[in-house]
Structures are given as C-alpha cells and as structure tokens.
Amino acid sequence: MQTTPHNEAKRGDYAETVLLPGDPQRTEWIAATFLQDVRCVNRVRGALAYTGRYRGAPISLHTTGIGAPSLAIYAHELLETYGAKTLIRVGTCGGLAEHVKLRSLVISQSSSSDSAINRQLFGVYDYAPSANFELLCRAARLAAEMGLVHHVGQTASSDVFYHPDVLGRFAGVRAHGALAVDMETNALYTVAARFGAKALSICTVVDSLVNHEDTDSTERQELFTDMVRLALDVATNATSAEAEPGSPQR
Numbered sequence: 001m002q003t004t005p006h007n008e009a010k011r012g013d014y015a016e017t018v019l020l021p022g023d024p025q026r027t028e029w030i031a032a033t034f035l036q037d038v039r040c041v042n043r044v045r046g047a048l049a050y051t052g053r054y055r056g057a058p059i060s061l062h063t064t065g066i067g068a069p070s071l072a073i074y075a076h077e078l079l080e081t082y083g084a085k086t087l088i089r090v091g092t093c094g095g096l097a098e099h100v101k102l103r104s105l106v107i108s109q110s111s112s113s114d115s116a117i118n119r120q121l122f123g124v125y126d127y128a129p130s131a132n133f134e135l136l137c138r139a140a141r142l143a144a145e146m147g148l149v150h151h152v153g154q155t156a157s158s159d160v161f162y163h164p165d166v167l168g169r170f171a172g173v174r175a176h177g178a179l180a181v182d183m184e185t186n187a188l189y190t191v192a193a194r195f196g197a198k199a200l201s202i203c204t205v206v207d208s209l210v211n212h213e214d215t216d217s218t219e220r221q222e223l224f225t226d227m228v229r230l231a232l233d234v235a236t237n238a239t240s241a242e243a244e245p246g247s248p249q250r
C-alpha cells in the first residue's frame with residue numbers, strides 16, 4: 001500500500017530539506033546533474049522524487065506539478081508524513097516589471113494570489129504568505145556573492161496561465177510592486193507556515209509579460225543551472241567561498 005494517496009515513498013525516504021521543481025524533467029535533470037548517491041523515491045503520477053547528497057549533505061527533490069492545489073498536496077504530505085522541515089521551490093515565472101529581465105532570478109519575499117483557496121481559511125483577513133526570513137537573507141546574500149542577476153521582492157501567484165487580459169489583470173499588484181508571476185509560491189508559503197516549516201521560492205524568469213519576450217524551452221534546463229546551484233547552496237548553508245570550481249558565475 002502507498003504511504004499517501006499520492007506518494008509511494010516510505011517514511012524516512014526524504015531528507016529534511018526538499019527542493020521543489022514544478023516539472024518532472026527538471027527534477028530528473030537536477031538529480032542527474034547535481035546530486036550524488038541518488039535514488040528515485042516516488043514515481044506516482046509522474047511526480048518524480050529523488051533523495052541523494054549535495055556536497056555530502058542529504059537533500060531531496062520532489063516534483064510539484066502545476067498550480068496551487070497540486071503543490072499544496074505534495075507540500076502537505078512532505079511536511080506531515082515525511083518529516084520535511086525546509087521546502088525550496090525552484091520554479092519558473094513571468095516578469096511583471098520592465099526591469100525584471102529574461103533569465104534573471106526572482107527570490108520571492110511574499111506572494112499575493114488570485115486563488116480562492118485562502119479566502120476560506122482566514123476569515124476576515126487577507127493572509128500575507130511570506131518567505132522564511134533566514135532563507136531569504138541567505139539566498140539574497142549568496143546570489144549577490146555569486147554575481148547572479150537577481151531580484152528580491154514580492155511576487156504574485158495566479159491560478160490562471162492563459163488569461164484573455166494578459167497584463168491588465170496584474171494592474172493592481174504591479175502598481176504595488178509585484179515583480180513576477182508564477183502559480184505556486186503563495187500556496188507553498190501558506191502550507192509551510194501551517195506546519196511551522198521554512199520555505200523559499202526562487203524562480204527563473206522564462207518570459208516577460210511586459211516586454212513580450214520569451215525563452216526557448218530547449219534552452220531551459222541550462223538556464224536553470226544558476227537557480228539550482230543557488231537553491232542547493234541555500235539549502236546546505238554553503239558560502240560562495242566553498243563553491244565548487246567551475247560554479248557558474250554571471
């Protein structure tokens with residue numbers, strides 16, 4: 001029998017720190033490119049998950065799929081059943097501000113949402129899901145030390161990818177400083193807070209809704225090298241002085 005309705009991994013199969021890619025191909029690539037002693041711990045629904053080591057430290061990867069409901073299920077089970085303590089999303093996002101260029105990194109400090117999920121949970125409050133402060137500071141410091149083009153600030157999460165009003169629907173959050181949009185960060189920060197866990201979302205900008213630019217999906221795995229290296233260094237509390245020779249710099 002499976003341990004949860006969505007996961008065949010056994011208790012103890014995950015490390016306490018789990019990186020969360022949205023796409024199973026990204027998960028596979030991270031496992032093959034960055035981890036040692038790696039084994040696959042889940043294949044249910046194609047939500048590939050691996051556990052291995054990064055510079056000696058235990059680390060897991062788990063695919064979240066697309067959207068808040070999908071991420072919320074996997075994050076909940078990782079925290080409740082598998083004993084995860086730290087979740088770091090390694091995702092993609094669309095730029096909402098002119099200065100947020102393609103291929104840069106967006107480290108989300110907080111995330112607004114158009115989802116109805118939290119409206120039923122907080123009574124009269126509009127909940128403000130936020131990154132773990134310690135992870136956020138570490139990511140900002142390491143990104144600067146690594147010379148990565150990055151932005152730290154608030155983001156938006158939307159339940160809608162294809163919308164008839166491509167940019168107009170973001171007018172309110174853009175006018176209040178939102179840098180980029182994805183679909184899961186709001187849910188990640190909310191579920192992590194419920195369990196008293198640490199969470200951070202780092203996304204690579206793959207298109208700009210403002211500048212009407214797009215990356216080619218064939219370049220995307222390579223594009224993720226900086227984001228994944230940063231997330232792994234944040235996860236394992238490395239400093240850039242310890243970075244392996246040949247670590248990508250920008």
Ligand SMILES: O=P(O)(O)O[C@H]1O[C@H](CO)[C@@H](O)[C@H]1O
Nearest residue numbers: 022066067091092182183184
């Ligand atoms: O590339 P991932 O991490 O899946 O993230 C983004 O890409 C998907 C939409 O194409 C959504 O999940 C969105 O949040």
Ligand SMILES: O=c1cc[nH]c(=O)[nH]1
Nearest residue numbers: 092093094181182183
């Ligand atoms: O435009 C984009 C790009 C990635 N992910 C999103 O949710 N939107």
